[in-house]
Amino acid sequence: MILMVSSLEPGQILKLNRNELQALITCKDNKVIQAMYHHAESITQRFFGNKIYLRGIVEFSNECEKNCKYCGVRRSVKSVKRYCMDKEEILKCSDVVYNNGYGTFMLQSGEITTPERLEWLEDVVRSIKKRSRELESKTFNRPLSECKGLQIALSVGELSSENYQRLYDAGARRYLLRIESSNPKLYAKLHPKDHHWEVRHQCLLDLKRIGYQTGTGILIGVPYQTSWDIADDILYLDRLGAHMIGMGPYVYQSNTPIGNYWKLTVGKTIKTEEDQKNYHQYLKDLTIRVYALTRIVMGYANIAATTALIALAPNARQEALVSGCNLVMPIITPDEFRKEYSLYKGKSEVVAHRENLIKLIHSIGKEPVFFEWGDAISHPMENKK
Numbered sequence: 001m002i003l004m005v006s007s008l009e010p011g012q013i014l015k016l017n018r019n020e021l022q023a024l025i026t027c028k029d030n031k032v033i034q035a036m037y038h039h040a041e042s043i044t045q046r047f048f049g050n051k052i053y054l055r056g057i058v059e060f061s062n063e064c065e066k067n068c069k070y071c072g073v074r075r076s077v078k079s080v081k082r083y084c085m086d087k088e089e090i091l092k093c094s095d096v097v098y099n100n101g102y103g104t105f106m107l108q109s110g111e112i113t114t115p116e117r118l119e120w121l122e123d124v125v126r127s128i129k130k131r132s133r134e135l136e137s138k139t140f141n142r143p144l145s146e147c148k149g150l151q152i153a154l155s156v157g158e159l160s161s162e163n164y165q166r167l168y169d170a171g172a173r174r175y176l177l178r179i180e181s182s183n184p185k186l187y188a189k190l191h192p193k194d195h196h197w198e199v200r201h202q203c204l205l206d207l208k209r210i211g212y213q214t215g216t217g218i219l220i221g222v223p224y225q226t227s228w229d230i231a232d233d234i235l236y237l238d239r240l241g242a243h244m245i246g247m248g249p250y251v252y253q254s255n256t257p258i259g260n261y262w263k264l265t266v267g268k269t270i271k272t273e274e275d276q277k278n279y280h281q282y283l284k285d286l287t288i289r290v291y292a293l294t295r296i297v298m299g300y301a302n303i304a305a306t307t308a309l310i311a312l313a314p315n316a317r318q319e320a321l322v323s324g325c326n327l328v329m330p331i332i333t334p335d336e337f338r339k340e341y342s343l344y345k346g347k348s349e350v351v352a353h354r355e356n357l358i359k360l361i362h363s364i365g366k367e368p369v370f371f372e373w374g375d376a377i378s379h380p381m382e383n384k385k
């Protein structure tokens with residue numbers, strides 16, 4: 001395995017099999033681990049050079065019909081104050097995203113499937129498109145007909161194929177829906193009985209068929225997950241031909257069934273600050289390793305260095321951005337709402353501001369890209385169609 005990793009041509013995509021992936025996920029040899037990161041970075045360089053793309057993300061509502069067992073804003077958590085920003089508040093955020101040059105605006109929320117929500121969201125998507133095109137025209141003194149405005153990405157959960165189509169027709173072109181786990185049995189442990197893996201998988205197929213640049217990902221280090229599951233997850237992401245990978249570490253969330261289970265198992269072994277630090281180090285390393293292996297296997301996908309990493313270690317995002325990741329998603333949810341969107345502990349404190357983000361990206365010798373969409377490079381299978 002050491003020879004195999006170290007003798008590769010820089011930038012060479014490697015279709016690792018399940019056994020090889022599992023061996024690399026659990027490998028303890030530092031030389032191999034460093035070679036893995038280095039090779040992942042060479043593939044990122046091949047497809048994206050030094051460019052780091054930015055997506056401004058607003059968590060416009062924490063209302064949710066679902067009850068995922070690991071989530072801090074799941075339906076049955078009563079201690080959270082529910083909110084939904086109004087259209088004007090969201091449009092102000094879209095101005096912030098545009099003026100910061102982030103190129104893509106991602107709208108994220110819990111899952112609400114009512115016809116009223118869908119109609120409202122269609123209107124919001126259309127309005128963002130219109131307003132950002134007008135802003136572009138004004139900012140760059142360009143004729144409106146030449147202005148593309150912001151690229152719009154959604155992450156609002158499982159909807160019917162028809163509703164995905166309506167949002168596409170309204171102007172949304174990207175969609176992030178994490179599969180959370182490619183193993184239906186593990187998925188069933190992390191969700192209540194009325195949440196079905198097959199439905200989620202079908203949603204991803206629908207999104208791809210409609211033409212969305214489709215993003216997905218998994219929860220890394222969640223209770224019950226094995227290294228074999230993670231190996232299968234990477235193969236799943238590749239088979240699906242995901243255009244974007246948005247995944248992050250499982251971070252303990254109190255008041256949730258999985259959080260309670262974690263506390264009784266892993267949490268019980270964490271007694272001192274040192275233990276806590278070691279656990280965070282382990283989770284950070286595992287997450288970055290999964291990013292690197294995903295890059296090595298998939299090559300062209302946009303892979304986000306999640307904001308959640310900062311809750312584990314202050315420099316974790318920098319490490320991720322030189323080990324396979326090529327985009328960051330600064331959160332621009334206004335302060336008054338942010339504290340109520342705590343899917344995991346520590347998130348509300350880790351909002352990166354533009355200047356810090358630029359400094360961070362420059363500190364690793366890379367360049368942030370402004371006023372560009374940074375669309376995904378097509379999946380090779382799609383190019384054959």
Ligand code: SF4
Nearest residue numbers: 064066068071074110
């Ligand atoms: S993970 Fe998403 S869909 Fe599940 S309960 Fe949380 S907000 Fe709702």
